[in-house]
Amino acid sequence: MTTATLSKEIKKQMEIVSEKTGLEKQEILNRALLLYFEGIQKQLNLFKELGAWEKLSNESLFKYL
Numbered sequence: 001m002t003t004a005t006l007s008k009e010i011k012k013q014m015e016i017v018s019e020k021t022g023l024e025k026q027e028i029l030n031r032a033l034l035l036y037f038e039g040i041q042k043q044l045n046l047f048k049e050l051g052a053w054e055k056l057s058n059e060s061l062f063k064y065l
Contacts, residue, residue, distance in 0.1 A: 006014075014025045
């Protein structure tokens with residue numbers, strides 16, 4: 001298990017969510033991190049795709065010059 005220091009604001013938000021949902025703080029943190037990492041992965045995939053389109057566009061442009 002890895003440890004991390006959370007800000008007071010994060011701790012406060014986790015407490016509120018825990019009280020409202022009945023979820024343990026660890027579960028809230030795990031879910032939040034999984035959603036964050038999923039978002040990062042989607043962003044990386046988008047950048048990769050945009051790079052491929054950029055390369056294809058440049059190759060097409062050079063064919064007609």
